[in-house]
Amino acid sequence: MENKTIITGHKSPDTDSICCALTYAYIKTQLGEDVIAGRAGEISKETQFVLDTFKMEPPTFFAKVDAGQKLILVDHNEKSQAVDGLDDADLKEIIDHHRLGGLSTAAPLYMRVEPVGCCSTIIYKLAKENGVSLPPAYAGLLFSAISSDTLYFKSPTTTDADRKAAGELAEIAGIKDPKGYALDMLQHGSAINSSTPKEIVHGDMKEFDFPQGKVTVAQVNVMDGEKAKAKWADLKKALQDMVDGGESDTSLLMVTDIMTEVTDLLWAGKNQDVLAKAFGTPEADGHFHLPGVLSRKKQIVPPLTNAFKG
Ligand code: MN
Ligand code: MN
16 A cells, blocks of 8 residues: 555444545546545445445455555544544545544645535535546445435535535436435434444444543434334443443434434433533433434534533
């Protein structure tokens, strides 16, 4: 990998991280740059469904990057979420749609951060700006990622730019029934029935370092929140196991019902007072019932960050 620049999304990669890496690598290659698409973790079931649909291979797995490795981060900018070895790597670019998480770099770099619902929307803009036309399969990847990150435009993070990009991409990809395809994909992504509690609390999970301790926030989307309640006890135990095992001080899991647009926030560990400050009065069993909450980035992390500031 001496000369190639690795393009990678975050650990516990979601569909956006994988599709951004693959498509941005395609764009860069078309522009004559020597890059390779990478990933910093396992492919999710939802992403596998997308790769199968568009007959694409997953990016190359990197557990760690070597010192001096040229690197481009997509769909994240926080060190705690990045591939191991970032500190000593040669960071060239960040393309992202999240808050800035305090990363500092040794050298100047190209940054493109926009408050849109999906990083793939930015990747699509970059293709257009650079005069690179996307083959149908790559357009399909980006359409899938936008549908995934925005929960098919239901998430409050969705912007007009995401809707516009998705409309154009579905056309290029030749997807005849965009909504039907998107819901089918989200159904495949729902780990609630196909994964163990331990896998669920580690699957789509982000870590945040606060002065009061390490906080992990995982999310699982479900199509039927009532049915999912049968799994709560096992999920809470898996969250407690994370705390007991020293993986986090406070571990949270958003069980998000996409259809009714409700999140039940299960959790284990310390900082109960901080959580109550962020999310109001808990239910009798200690979990937080949050109607209208779908987005970790927009509706969970900001109140959490504010509450931890005190
Ligand atoms: Mn992501
Ligand atoms: Mn994203």
